[in-house]
Amino acid sequence: MTWLADLYETYQENLDQVGQTLLRKKQTFSLLPVGHAYRNAQIEVQVTPQGEFFSARVLSKEEAPTMIPVTESSAGRTSGVVPHPLHDGLKYVAGDFDQYVETKRKATTPYELYLKQLQPWAQTNERIKGIYLYLKKGTLIRDLVTEKILFLDGNGKLISKWTKELTDEYGLKPELFTVLSGTQDSAMVRFTTHEPGKIGETPVWEDPELQNSAIVEFAEGQNDIDYITGETTRVTESHASGLRYAGDMAKLISANDATNFTYRGRFVDKSEVAAVGFDVSQKAHNVLKWLIMKQGIVRDGRVYLVWGPELPESHSPLAGGAEFMDDDGLEDDLGNPKDHTQEEFAKLLKSAIYGPHRERLTADKVNIMILDNATPGRIGILYYNSTNQKQYLERIEQWQEHSAWRHTYFKEKRPYHYFGAPSLYEIAKATFGENANEKVLNNATTILFTCVVEGKKVPFDLVSKLSHRVSNPQSFEQRWQWKKAMEIACSMVNHYYFRAKGGCSVSLNKESNERNYLFGRLLAVSHVLESEVLKAQATSSRATNAERYMNAFSMHPVKTWMIIRKNLQPYLNRLSPGKKVYYSKLFDEIMNQFDQVDYTDKALDGRYLLGYYSQEYDIYHKTLGEED
Structure with missing residues (x-):
């Protein structure tokens, strides 16, 4: 759990950064407050303080990441029906969802759970009250269809897939289908309030007062010993997802398999393994998301992250x-x-x-972490170290x-x-x-x-x-x-x-008698000599003997060198007398460097490449008087 403690400590050291917007790779992000997460929204809806629909628009991919309040359960939800407190998918926020999408009727719908959870908060906050009054009407999808944000098929249901025929019928492909990876009913909606005529209103998801209100409203849970801080505090069994990007569902901490081998022979239930404080878990995961967005390198899902207080x-x-x-x-x-x-x-x-x-280098801690998927729903720490x-x-x-x-x-x-x-x-x-x-x-x-x-x-x-x-x-x-x-x-x-x-220097080491290095030099001289003749004959694109026999040369250098040297003679004869003498002396010089016991057919190791490169570099740059 060292990594959790280090991340928690990093959050505490950066409290002044909470809520501050940063930009990297055309994406805005910030260090999230406790009880908040980033999710990608595709639709933005504005309502009046009185609960009337005002406007709606489709969000671009750059605008999509939205800071939303989450509950302990919804922060790490995967397939279960657990509503977020405010901004959420259509099936949660639209009271008329069942009218426009074929669903299996349940005793309690996601919308009913969402509205029940939102009601107490609406009673204590005026901006939330306006959103609640509007959503309670159950007309969201109808309003979005009217605004040409969502589209219906001939049966009055949401179109599942946009086709070429629909483009011919409606004209251009609607914006929503260019930003959605799934169907229309999977779209996520973010809400804000707008009073007509009023300028400069802070969007709901950027309102600090609302953020603090959400933290207080949804702070509930049982107390136990937090294994990170050693204090008795509110603990959690549900930990955040969305670490690498807003839609990432993989979790670092999860224990939801109580029927197979997770606890067998060791624990009765998952609470006996370790208890992590809600505050610690939220801060550690939030600062990890922030660090990945700010300075992490992500390649095909694998995250490379290094951080420290004063580290560039x-x-x-x-x-x-x-x-x-x-x-x-x-x-x-x-x-x-x-x-x-x-x-x-x-x-x-x-x-x-x-x-x-x-x-002035300090002894401040530097933390090094590599993350990657263990399974589609789990992310694992491949490497963690501190120095x-x-x-x-x-x-x-x-x-x-x-x-x-x-x-x-x-x-x-x-x-x-x-x-x-x-x-x-x-x-x-x-x-x-x-x-x-x-x-x-x-x-x-x-x-x-x-x-x-x-x-x-x-x-x-x-x-x-x-x-x-x-x-x-x-x-x-x-x-x-x-x-x-x-x-x-x-x-x-x-x-x-x-x-x-x-x-080893790039400069040619003429004193070295290391066999691999010397064989590499021989091959380089052979290549340069032949290349010079081929270039003069306007056939420079042809591979030289050195290039064609290079693999065999590395395996059997003496045997292959005899073949290359024999094939090289016609090219040597085509050179001017001065060049011929120069290359002949160079071959003799290298051969004289060999110790007799080293001139064997034993396979070469990679050191012959150093001899090859340095010898070639030396010949090509000698006349220019360049040094390395």
Whole structure:
């Protein structure tokens, strides 16, 4: 339950943010008060204080998230009939629902339960009273049909699905069908009051007085010991849903299976497991929703979240080196890309991570959480950890340094280069392919995420798979995709084999006699030599022998090198005398670096990719006088 205590503490530290509206990715949100939740509304209805219908409109998807009051039961409702206190679906708020939708008659309808619950609140609040008086008339759907918000079929029932024939009949497709994912009868309605002639009225769902009124009105339940605070207080067995987005029904805490294996042999009923205070549960879940909306990264339902009192929101373990830099670090005054040396980029990265005052790093707690669906109705915590800000930022820095390589990306078709680690999701895609199953990519990203925040070594099987995939250039649709994967593979190989030494430089190490590195150099020289001849013959699109034999070379380097070297001779003969001497000397120089016992046909590991990249980079940039 540590995560609950940490979230509760975070809420208490941000009480001044309650109700404050924020905007991210075109969505408005705020830290919810106790007893409130976000739900997506599709229809807004205005009524007069006297209970008369005034107007209605369809809400866009951006306007849909609405802060609504909820009861303890309705906050986590799934399939049961449990009404919210005010804003709710048509089957709850429309007294004429049964007239327009085919339903099975029940002893007590959702509308009757809703109205019974709303009545006491209406007696204590004038704005709620106006809404109650209107809804009590039971004419909501009729009024919405009149306003051309809802539409009926030939039998006088709500149209279940909009068809092309209906478009031909009515003209354009109605707004409601563009924002609804289900049928018309599943639409949710939010209410507000409007006094004709009055300007600047606060909508009901944004009214602080109404929010406080709802908290008091629906505060009821039994007392017990709260296992989080240790205090005797009102506890709850129903916990909130809607954590990742307004319509998310998956819950973190749930125990509604009393007939199978949930308690067998351990507890008589669920209340014996643990009791959580209503206030604690509400605040913890509400601040978790707020944090996810404010700074969480959600990919295919999986949530990556890091938070702390003074932690910059942009400092995510998922980010690549370029994402820590602003445009000033990547572009000159004219907006042109800048190439930095590896040392320059390291300084820029430190400045971006720590800011100007590294010595002021605090020991404030940093919380790290990964969430995902366990089942469609349950969300599980895949990972939870706490550290301090100093250690957290230092581990991000270490990851960027130990996984550093030269990477290329394009902005407006112009190449940019940076030194550092690639983003974790890009590593996963390079390892398993662009079209890999999203669950596979998410699982790989999560493993890498834990490596960053815990300062662990990248798993060997991931490095091996990535190296093997890059060793087969023919499997990539585009050459730039292979080059990108090659750079990412070099980052991970660098991290795995040279992490303890602070990483391997992109600069060519002519002193290294490590066999994998040397074999990689041989292959690179072969590729560059042949590419130069093919380019001169205007056949540069053809794959070189080095590319075609790369996979075989990684498995049997000596045997395959003999084949490549033999095939290379005609290309060597086509070079100018000076170039021929240059490449011949380069081959001899590399061969002389080998220790006799290392020149074997044993399979290569990923380190040969470092030799390949650095040798190729050295040849192409030598004449330009560039350094890394």
